[in-house]
Structure formats: C-alpha cells, structure tokens
Amino acid sequence: MTKHPPSRNNFALVAVCLSALMLGLEITSIPSILPTLERVLSADFQQLQWIMNAYTIAMCSVLMAMGTLGDRFGRKRVFLIGVTVFAVASMICGLATSAPLLIAARFLQGTSAAAMLACQVAVLSHQFRDGAERGKAFGWWGIVFGVGLGFGPIVGGAIITLASWHWVFLVHVVIAILTIAFAQKGVEESIDPQATRIDVAGMVTLSLAVFGIVYLITQGRELGATSPPALTILALSLASFVLFVVIEARIARPMFDFRAFRVRHFSGAILGSSGMNFSFWPFVIYLPIYLQAVLGYDAIAAGMTVLGYTLPTIVAPPLAERLLISRGPRFVIPLGLFTIGAGFILLMLATTSDHASWVTLVPGCVLAGIGLGLTNTPVTNTATAALPPERGGMASGMDMSARMISLAVNIALMGFILSSGVTAHLAQALPALPSDAVLRALADMISAGNLAASETLGVPIAVAREALAHGIGRVTLYGALCAWGLALASFVVFGRPPASRPETLQH
Known part of the structure; x- marks a missing residue:
C-alpha cells in the first residue's frame, strides 16, 4: 500500500x-x-x-x-x-x-x-x-x-x-x-487496472432511464399523467432500465455491479445515502420559500434561519465518525435517519401552526441537521470501504448516484406534493373554483412563493399563504416518513455481520 x-x-x-x-x-x-x-x-x-x-x-x-x-x-x-x-x-x-x-x-x-x-x-x-x-x-x-x-x-x-x-x-x-x-x-x-473496456451500452441505457424518469416527474403535470407523451416516456425509461440491468449482469466489468449488493455494509450504506435525499436535502430548497412567502422574512433573514437547519450538519460529522468506529454502521446510519425523521415531525408541527416563527422552527431544524450530520460521511465511508480499492470509482459512482438520483427525484416529488397540497387547500378555500388550467397555474405560482402574482388572479394573499403552509406541512410529513422507512430498511440490511467480499468483485 x-x-x-x-x-x-x-x-x-x-x-x-x-x-x-x-x-x-x-x-x-x-x-x-x-x-x-x-x-x-x-x-x-x-x-x-x-x-x-x-x-x-x-x-x-x-x-x-x-x-x-x-x-x-x-x-x-x-x-x-x-x-x-x-x-x-x-x-x-x-x-x-x-x-x-x-x-x-x-x-x-x-x-x-x-x-x-x-x-x-x-x-x-x-x-x-x-x-x-x-x-x-x-x-x-x-x-x-x-x-x-x-x-x-x-x-x-x-x-x-x-x-x-x-x-x-x-x-x-x-x-x-x-x-x-x-x-x-x-x-x-x-x-x-481491470477497466480495459468502456461499458458504453450500460452508460447509455442508464443515462436514458434516469433522464426519462426525472424528466417525467418534473414535467409530468404539464404533459398529463396519462397522456400519450408521458406514457411513451415512461415506457422508454423502463425499457432502458431493464436493458441496463440485463447488460450489467452479462458483461465482465460492469459500471454498476449488482453483485456489490451482496455486501451488506454496501447495501445498508446505499439505503442511508438515499434516505438523506428523500428528506433533508431536497427540503432545503423549499424551506427558504416558506420562510420568505409565509413568514415574510427577507432573503438575508431567511438565510440566517436556515443556519439552524444546516449548521448541525457541520458540527456532527466528527461525532459520526467516532460512532462509526466504535459502534459500527448498523448503529450510526439508522440512528441518523431516525433523527432526521424526528426533526421533520417537529417541522411539520411548526409549519402548520398558527404561531409559526423562526423560534418554533429551530428545534426541528436542529434535530434534522444533527441527523444529517450523523448519516452523511458514515454512508460514504462505509460504502467505499466495503468494496475493493480498485473499484473505488464504481463504488463512489453507485453511492453518489444513489444520492443524486434520489435528490433529483425528491426535489421533483416534494414539488409535486407541495403543489398538490396547495391545490387541495385552494379547492376548499375559494368560493368559486377556477378552471383546471388556472388552478394549476395558481398552485405553481404559490408553490414558488409568488403570492403577489396569485392575488392578480383573484386569490387573497392570506389564502395563498395558508395554502402554501398547508403544502409545506405535507412535504415535511413526507420527509419524516421516508427517513423513518429507510432507517428501518438500513437497520434490517445491517442486521447480520457482513459477508466477506464476494470473489466476483475481486478480479
């Protein structure tokens, strides 16, 4: 070495x-x-x-x-x-x-x-x-x-x-x-040294599959969930993914080696990577919208409030690494995800309260940030240490793909949940429902924090503010349930001592 x-x-x-x-x-x-x-x-x-x-x-x-x-x-x-x-x-x-x-x-x-x-x-x-x-x-x-x-x-x-x-x-x-x-x-x-050929077919099929799915989530409302273009994109994406799995199972040096999931430490770490991005990181995009549009903070004040959410992520990693060494990934990674979920429950209670302010938001923000700090570096360290060093690029690629694919998907999903929550509140609060197209445009404006523009279409700012808070409440509940679900999944996967590294990964 x-x-x-x-x-x-x-x-x-x-x-x-x-x-x-x-x-x-x-x-x-x-x-x-x-x-x-x-x-x-x-x-x-x-x-x-x-x-x-x-x-x-x-x-x-x-x-x-x-x-x-x-x-x-x-x-x-x-x-x-x-x-x-x-x-x-x-x-x-x-x-x-x-x-x-x-x-x-x-x-x-x-x-x-x-x-x-x-x-x-x-x-x-x-x-x-x-x-x-x-x-x-x-x-x-x-x-x-x-x-x-x-x-x-x-x-x-x-x-x-x-x-x-x-x-x-x-x-x-x-x-x-x-x-x-x-x-x-x-x-x-x-x-x-074993990567003598480029897995072009795997690269192309995975890229097409991911692009299609993320595109469909982000643009699905415009296309229509059951429209021919949307169904065509979905079919092509699924076909690309199936083809990718077939290709990777048959070639000697795959870019995405599914045999790596035989290593429990690697599989558990990948679940941890996904868990953070089903909850904590995508919400950092929507939290400033809530702070500025619902609570009325300016950009600087909102940014300072977000410190309560992000600062613990900087303080906690040294503790996380010590826990990883002393207690192992089965303890620290599920603990981190569970803590994120608990923080999101507090955030849900705060954002849907009639007396919400930065004071009521801070406990949930801090708890979620501590959970992220406990999870972030241990999952990467565990994933890359679980496979042979020469497969470091593949291991890091699989880890980061889990992070970024789940991040992109959940940015879109949280946006969809937020917009759906806003739409549901508007449908109850407005005395006369506008057309579907106008209602969708209103929900998009409010979800982006543009309450003034919604007023020009006949929605009072107070109603728009309540609708946005309602949508954010749904988003935080979603984040909590995802974090807890993946905490349980990772705990189960880490349940037995990891098997020795498969011979098939050590060419």
Missing part, C-alpha cells in the same frame, strides 16, 4: 473539498435568485423549473458514466476535465442573456459536475487509506459538501442583495481555478 506524503494529501483534500463546495452551492443557491431571473430574463414558470432542474437532471443522468470513465482513463484526469468544463459553463450561466441559454448552460454544468462528483470519493479512497486519516478526510469532505448545500440559500440571498445575480454563477470560475491548482499539486492519478 503506497503511503502518500501528508502535504500532497492535504492539497488533494483541499481540491476535493473546493469542488464539493461548488457542487453544493450550485444546487441550493439558485432558488434565491429565481424571482430575479423571472424578471430580468423574462422567464416563465416552466423555464424557471428547468433552470432549477437542468443541473440535477444532467448530473444524475451521467454520474455513473463519469465514474466508469474515471476508472478507465484516470480519476485525476476526469476530475480536472470536469472542473474546467464547470468553470466554462458557470461563466456562460453568469453571462446568459436569455432563459434558454441559461438552461443549456445549466445542463453543461450538471454534466461536468457529475465528472467532479464521481471522482471526489474515489480520490479520497485512493489517497487516504489509514482508518483515522480516512475518517478525518471523509469528515472534512462531508462538512464542506454540507456547507455548500446548506448555505447555498444564504449565499444566493447575500449575492443577490449585495451584488447581482450574475455572481451566483461567476463565483465558481474563481473557485474552479483554485481547485485546479490544488488538484495539480496534490491529486495522484489512479485507475482501475
């Missing part, structure tokens, strides 16, 4: 953490500037949805493919290409003069983000082999990733207040340059 110089490893860790910071910020800082983009780019609601979703859809669609390319051509090489393209895409976003151009650039951002994300954990797994050193590295990675995701709304609100929306994107150009400098100095090139 090669021992890497501490200084080189530190440079590599800084590069990985800076790239993680960019990825997180670019997911959660965008909602803060959507009202501005609607005005300056003359973007309609559907275009605003695409500005938000294009990044995660693209990232999810090609994440496993990028992990495979990293295994074959070198994690450092693919990582650096990803960072460079991300910088270019961020510059295009910052200089965009129309919504379609911004959407296209967001797709390019998401594709390059997938290259960075798929290689981050593989780089850490390769360069940090000792238990204590590895735990510390993953702890810092989890903290910084959490800072990016959790503080995105604050950063977006601050930039839009102090500068202009362009800098929400352009700031990544500067960070990317620093990332490249540290990576060149610290990251050591690594490959999977």
Whole structure:
C-alpha cells in the first residue's frame, strides 16, 4: 500500500473539498435568485423549473458514466476535465442573456459536475487509506459538501442583495481555478487496472432511464399523467432500465455491479445515502420559500434561519465518525435517519401552526441537521470501504448516484406534493373554483412563493399563504416518513455481520 506524503494529501483534500463546495452551492443557491431571473430574463414558470432542474437532471443522468470513465482513463484526469468544463459553463450561466441559454448552460454544468462528483470519493479512497486519516478526510469532505448545500440559500440571498445575480454563477470560475491548482499539486492519478473496456451500452441505457424518469416527474403535470407523451416516456425509461440491468449482469466489468449488493455494509450504506435525499436535502430548497412567502422574512433573514437547519450538519460529522468506529454502521446510519425523521415531525408541527416563527422552527431544524450530520460521511465511508480499492470509482459512482438520483427525484416529488397540497387547500378555500388550467397555474405560482402574482388572479394573499403552509406541512410529513422507512430498511440490511467480499468483485 503506497503511503502518500501528508502535504500532497492535504492539497488533494483541499481540491476535493473546493469542488464539493461548488457542487453544493450550485444546487441550493439558485432558488434565491429565481424571482430575479423571472424578471430580468423574462422567464416563465416552466423555464424557471428547468433552470432549477437542468443541473440535477444532467448530473444524475451521467454520474455513473463519469465514474466508469474515471476508472478507465484516470480519476485525476476526469476530475480536472470536469472542473474546467464547470468553470466554462458557470461563466456562460453568469453571462446568459436569455432563459434558454441559461438552461443549456445549466445542463453543461450538471454534466461536468457529475465528472467532479464521481471522482471526489474515489480520490479520497485512493489517497487516504489509514482508518483515522480516512475518517478525518471523509469528515472534512462531508462538512464542506454540507456547507455548500446548506448555505447555498444564504449565499444566493447575500449575492443577490449585495451584488447581482450574475455572481451566483461567476463565483465558481474563481473557485474552479483554485481547485485546479490544488488538484495539480496534490491529486495522484489512479485507475482501475481491470477497466480495459468502456461499458458504453450500460452508460447509455442508464443515462436514458434516469433522464426519462426525472424528466417525467418534473414535467409530468404539464404533459398529463396519462397522456400519450408521458406514457411513451415512461415506457422508454423502463425499457432502458431493464436493458441496463440485463447488460450489467452479462458483461465482465460492469459500471454498476449488482453483485456489490451482496455486501451488506454496501447495501445498508446505499439505503442511508438515499434516505438523506428523500428528506433533508431536497427540503432545503423549499424551506427558504416558506420562510420568505409565509413568514415574510427577507432573503438575508431567511438565510440566517436556515443556519439552524444546516449548521448541525457541520458540527456532527466528527461525532459520526467516532460512532462509526466504535459502534459500527448498523448503529450510526439508522440512528441518523431516525433523527432526521424526528426533526421533520417537529417541522411539520411548526409549519402548520398558527404561531409559526423562526423560534418554533429551530428545534426541528436542529434535530434534522444533527441527523444529517450523523448519516452523511458514515454512508460514504462505509460504502467505499466495503468494496475493493480498485473499484473505488464504481463504488463512489453507485453511492453518489444513489444520492443524486434520489435528490433529483425528491426535489421533483416534494414539488409535486407541495403543489398538490396547495391545490387541495385552494379547492376548499375559494368560493368559486377556477378552471383546471388556472388552478394549476395558481398552485405553481404559490408553490414558488409568488403570492403577489396569485392575488392578480383573484386569490387573497392570506389564502395563498395558508395554502402554501398547508403544502409545506405535507412535504415535511413526507420527509419524516421516508427517513423513518429507510432507517428501518438500513437497520434490517445491517442486521447480520457482513459477508466477506464476494470473489466476483475481486478480479
């Protein structure tokens, strides 16, 4: 086992953490500037949805493919290409003069983000082999990733207040340059020596399947759930996934090795990865909407309130790593997910209360954040440690695919639940129901926090505010049930001591 110089490893860790910071910020800082983009780019609601979703859809669609390319051509090489393209895409976003151009650039951002994300954990797994050193590295990675995701709304609100929306994107150009400098100095090139062929068929079929499903969830209401286009997309997506499973089961070096799920620690960790993104992270997009539209906070005040939600995610990972070492993943990962669910129950009670304020929200926010901090780094550390080091790219790709696919799907699902809750409340509160098309437009406006626009269509702001609070209550209940369900599932999977690594994974 090669021992890497501490200084080189530190440079590599800084590069990985800076790239993680960019990825997180670019997911959660965008909602803060959507009202501005609607005005300056003359973007309609559907275009605003695409500005938000294009990044995660693209990232999810090609994440496993990028992990495979990293295994074959070198994690450092693919990582650096990803960072460079991300910088270019961020510059295009910052200089965009129309919504379609911004959407296209967001797709390019998401594709390059997938290259960075798929290689981050593989780089850490390769360069940090000792238990204590590895735990510390993953702890810092989890903290910084959490800072990016959790503080995105604050950063977006601050930039839009102090500068202009362009800098929400352009700031990544500067960070990317620093990332490249540290990576060149610290990251050591690594490959999977057995990855002599590229699983092109697997890459294409999985990418098509993920793209189709996420597209259907995000755009399904516009298409109509039973419309011919929606049913066609669903059929093609399912067919692509079935074909992907068949292909991966038959080739020698699959990009998504289903045999890895024979390792209980790996399977339990993947459930933990999914659990966080069925609950905690997608809600960080909708919490600022509630704070600003329902409670009336400005962007800065809302961002400061979100600190109660995100700050514990930074404090808890060191404790999580100690619990992982002393008690094992079967204890810490289900505990973290259960704690997230408990926090969401408190949030549901607070958001549906007649006397909601930041004071009533803080207990639920803090408890959910502690749960996330207990879960975040142990799931990645457990997943990558469960498989042979040479399959680090695949392991990290499967882990991050679980995270990002569940994140993209649940951003869309939470949006659907929110809009459905708003629609249900409006149907009860309005004396005369508008047409389905108008009701859907009203629900979309209110779900995006645009209460003033809904007033122009005859809905009093007080009613719109109540409808939004009702929808948020449904979202928090959904997050709690998902976190608890996956906590139980992971506990069951971790139930027996993990089997030794399957010989089929050690070619």
